[in-house]
Each structure stands twice: as C-alpha cells, then as structure tokens.
Amino acid sequence: MLTSVKPEAPNNATPSNRPRRIAHLDMDAFYASVELLRYPQLKGLPVVIGGGRRREDDLTARLREAFPDRDWGPDTLDRIPVDFFPRLKDYVGRGVATTATYAARQFGVGSAMGLMKAAKLCPDAILLPVDFEEVKRISRLFKHTITEIAPVMEDRGVDEVYIDFTEVPGGQREGGRVLARLIQKSIFQATGLTCSIGVAPNKLIAKMASEFNKPNGISIVMPEDLQSLIWPLPCRKINGIGPKADAKLQSHGIHTIGDLAARVPLWLREHFGRSYGAWLHDAAWGRDDRPVVTESEPVSMSRETTFDRDLHAARDRAELGAIFTRLCEQVSADLKRKGYAGRTIGIKITYDNFEKVTRDITIDEATDDPGVIRRHAGQCLKRVDLGRRFRLLGVRVGKLVKPGTEPLAGGRYSEAPSLSPRTARDRSPDDHTDLLFPELG
Numbered sequence: 017m018l019t020s021v022k023p024e025a026p027n028n029a030t031p032s033n034r035p036r037r038i039a040h041l042d043m044d045a046f047y048a049s050v051e052l053l054r055y056p057q058l059k060g061l062p063v064v065i066g067g068g069r070r071r072e073d074d075l076t077a078r079l080r081e082a083f084p085d086r087d088w089g090p091d092t093l094d095r096i097p098v099d100f101f102p103r104l105k106d107y108v109g110r111g112v113a114t115t116a117t118y119a120a121r122q123f124g125v126g127s128a129m130g131l132m133k134a135a136k137l138c139p140d141a142i143l144l145p146v147d148f149e150e151v152k153r154i155s156r157l158f159k160h161t162i163t164e165i166a167p168v169m170e171d172r173g174v175d176e177v178y179i180d181f182t183e184v185p186g187g188q189r190e191g192g193r194v195l196a197r198l199i200q201k202s203i204f205q206a207t208g209l210t211c212s213i214g215v216a217p218n219k220l221i222a223k224m225a226s227e228f229n230k231p232n233g234i235s236i237v238m239p240e241d242l243q244s245l246i247w248p249l250p251c252r253k254i255n256g257i258g259p260k261a262d263a264k265l266q267s268h269g270i271h272t273i274g275d276l277a278a279r280v281p282l283w284l285r286e287h288f289g290r291s292y293g294a295w296l297h298d299a300a301w302g303r304d305d306r307p308v309v310t311e312s313e314p315v316s317m318s319r320e321t322t323f324d325r326d327l328h329a330a331r332d333r334a335e336l337g338a339i340f341t342r343l344c345e346q347v348s349a350d351l352k353r354k355g356y357a358g359r360t361i362g363i364k365i366t367y368d369n370f371e372k373v374t375r376d377i378t379i380d381e382a383t384d385d386p387g388v389i390r391r392h393a394g395q396c397l398k399r400v401d402l403g404r405r406f407r408l409l410g411v412r413v414g415k416l417v418k419p420g421t422e423p424l425a426g427g428r429y430s431e432a433p434s435l436s437p438r439t440a441r442d443r444s445p446d447d448h449t450d451l452l453f454p455e456l457g
C-alpha cells in the first residue's frame with residue numbers, strides 16, 4: 017500500500033476533478049519589515065529585531081533632547097536621521113534576534129541568534145525592538161486581503177497561511193502563478209510588505225516551496241517536479257522532520273529527501289516506528305492529503321478553578337466534590353455547545369507548593385456526558401496523592417471528534433503541538449475558571 021512509486025496520492029484530485037493546488041504564503045522578514053514601514057529611511061540597511069518590546073516614545077524622547085528646536089512626533093519618524101538609531105555593537109545583554117532584514121542576513125545574522133554574537137557579525141546593524149501590536153494589526157490585514165481573493169485559507173501563525181487555490185478562479189493558471197501574483201500585489205497594496213508564495217499539489221510541498229525564492233518570490237511545484245526540485249533537498253526541509261529525527265536519518269546515511277524516498281517502507285517502519293516510518297515514506301514521495309482547514313479546530317477543552325483557600329481531599333470533601341462536579345458539567349456544556357465529544361479525560365492538580373500533576377485516561381467511545389466525564393476524571397484523581405492540600409483543580413477532555421466525522425487532531429500529520437489552538441469560552445466575572453489549561457501529560 018505504501019510502496020507505490022507514483023509521486024501523487026491517489027485522491028489528489030478534488031470532487032470537481034481539478035488537481036489540488038495548495039499555496040503556502042509567508043511574509044518576508046516579517047517583524048523587521050513592519051519596522052521598516054515606520055522608518056522607511058532604513059530600507060536596504062541591516063536591521064535586527066530583538067532586545068525587548070518597543071516602548072512608546074523611546075526614540076522621540078532622545079530626539080527631543082538632541083534636536084529641541086524640531087517638532088518630533090509620530091508623523092516625523094521617517095525623518096529621524098539614520099545615525100540616531102541604536103546599533104547592535106552597543107547592545108549589552110542576553111537577548112536574541114527574532115528576525116533580521118535580508119541585508120543583515122548577508123552577514124550571517126538570523127532568527128534565534130544571540131544579539132551579542134550577531135553584533136560580532138554585523139556591528140553596525142540597527143537594533144530595534146518588536147512592536148507586537150503593529151505586527152498583529154498587519155497580520156490581520158494581510159490575512160483579510162487574502163480571504164477577499166481566495167476564501168479557503170488556514171491560519172498557521174503570525175506571518176504564514178495555507179491557501180487552497182484549487183477552485184479559485186485563476187488558481188490553476190500556470191500552476192497557480194497567476195493567482196499567487198495577484199495575492200502578492202494585493203498584499204503589497206494593502207500593507208506595503210512583500211511575501212513569498214509556494215504553490216504545490218499539497219501543504220507539505222507548498223511549505224517547502226515558499227522558501228525557494230525568498231524574498232518576494234513565487235515558486236511553482238508540479239507533481240512531476242518531485243525528483244528535480246524536492247529530492248535534492250536535505251531531509252530537514254520537510255516540516256515534521258526535526259533535529260532528532262534528522263540526526264537519526266543521517267546516522268543511517270540518509271541526507272536528502274531523495275535518500276529517504278529510496279528506502280523501502282518496511283525498513284523505515286522498523287527503524288522509526290509504524291506510524292512515523294510510514295509518514296516519512298509518504299512525505300519523501302510528496303504525498304500529503306491534509307485539507308486546508310479554514311477555522312482552527314480545538315484540540316481539547318478544559319476548565320480549571322483556583323480555590324479561594326487551599327483544600328484537602330478528606331477535610332474539604334463536600335466542597336471539593338461540588339467543585340469537581342461543576343467543572344465536569346462546565347466542560348460537558350462547552351463540548352455540547354461547540355458540538356464536540358472527546359476520548360481522553362484528564363485532571364490537573366496544583367498542590368499548595370505549586371507542584372503540578374496531571375493524569376488522564378483514554379476511553380473507547382468519545383463522550384460529552386457530564387456523568388461519564390466525572391466518573392473517569394474521578395478515576396484519574398485516585399491516581400494522585402490526595403494526602404496533600406491543593407490550590408487548583410482542572411478537568412480536561414481531549415482527542416476531540418465532531419460526532420459523525422473523522423478525528424480532528426493527533427493524526428500522524430498533525431503539526432507541532434505548540435500550534436494547537438486553545439479553546440475560547442465565555443467567562444462570567446465570578447468564575448475562577450482559567451482559560452489556559454496547558455496540555456496534560
């Protein structure tokens with residue numbers, strides 16, 4: 017079943033019979049480009065973003081001191097002399113670069129690099145803090161621009177999205193290049209920023225392709241390009257092969273995606289496990305039928321309560337029991353309101369010394385029933401030390417399904433868990449329930 021040598025998955029075509037064309041769009045040097053909108057005089061110069069958040073009027077206060085006769089305000093930022101901006105060489109601290117302009121990258125400076133180290137590579141680079149509010153505003157703006165043109169868009173973070181071109185007018189022309197050009201142009205008009213787009217038969221390849229021609233590039237990959245464009249790349253370029261898996265692949269002499277494609281699936285499964293091994297084989301052969309998901313699906317739903325005073329399982333039994341039942345009922349109501357049921361039921365406890373423990377259990381049939389949730393959550397509670405007082409109790413239901421559909425998450429194609437969306441809920445003011453219940457386990 018996995019030994020087929022055709023580069024495309026059999027169900028690559030959509031009901032309309034048009035071949036799938038999936039785009040991955042990623043903004044160029046995003047945080048830095050946002051700053052260049054404010055300070056266009058820095059265009060083309062090496063600029064590094066890092067060293068904390070922007071504090072309003074930092075620069076203007078210094079400017080007023082240096083040039084008291086001039087009127088410095090938000091409208092005159094583009095007139096700040098380049099010499100006036102802070103330089104990397106003057107930075108002292110342990111901060112890291114979140115990103116750098118392409119001019120700075122020529123010196124070897126890049127994301128996640130310590131600023132002191134970056135200063136050695138490019139001492140004259142200008143150092144600016146990130147302006148999260150502006151970054152988020154531009155992020156919303158470019159995504160809105162896309163959905164006006166191509167409505168099937170999946171949000172993958174602050175500066176990137178997948179877009180399904182398949183059924184969009186023009187989405188098939190020149191493999192998607194025509195539509196990609198239109199989107200690039202529209203984003204530039206709306207924001208003044210450039211982006212890079214890869215269009216391919218699926219998300220896996222589109223994600224790689226968007227990097228091929230950065231910045232301001234478009235790359236088109238057709239099914240028949242697998243061998244020439246994808247196989248020469250290092251395995252790490254596959255989204256889902258991390259440093260650990262890559263090191264193991266290298267130790268077996270597998271360096272490129274082509275090397276990976278050449279291994280028989282049985283060997284991969286033996287060395288990397290049934291599920292991941294099969295996925296590696298599919299990925300190397302460019303097979304991926306994950307849909308572009310327009311609305312992010314929750315991975316789990318949970319409720320938790322911090323008590324007014326620390327409680328003890330035996331001494332505060334009645335009070336705790338009531339709280340516990342209420343949490344289960346709330347999670348159940350959340351699930352029902354959104355139309356989900358889940359197979360993993362878990363609890364979380366924070367002891368009075370802030371030590372946290374979690375326990376969960378996976379059941380055969382997905383449930384949204386408060387009684388069933390309480391029964392299994394109760395069993396989880398029996399597996400923790402209840403002889404100590406605790407300050408917080410939480411109940412969570414995971415492995416969610418929408419009854420009548422396929423599982424939503426946790427499949428072998430699911431991406432980094434840090435990207436999983438949290439559930440949003442209404443909260444009444446007297447409710448101590450916390451929205452953020454970190455993943456159990």
Ligand code: TTP
Nearest residue numbers: 042043044045046047048114115127128175230
């Ligand atoms: P990226 O898209 O990875 O990088 P980029 O947009 O800066 O550059 P490129 O042209 O190569 O796409 O990340 C988007 C933003 O996310 C980036 O501008 C800053 C932020 N970021 C961090 O804060 N820390 C990191 O380690 C990375 C990689 C990015």
Ligand code: MG
Nearest residue numbers: 042043044175
């Ligand atoms: Mg980017």
Ligand code: MG
Nearest residue numbers: 042043175176
């Ligand atoms: Mg990105």
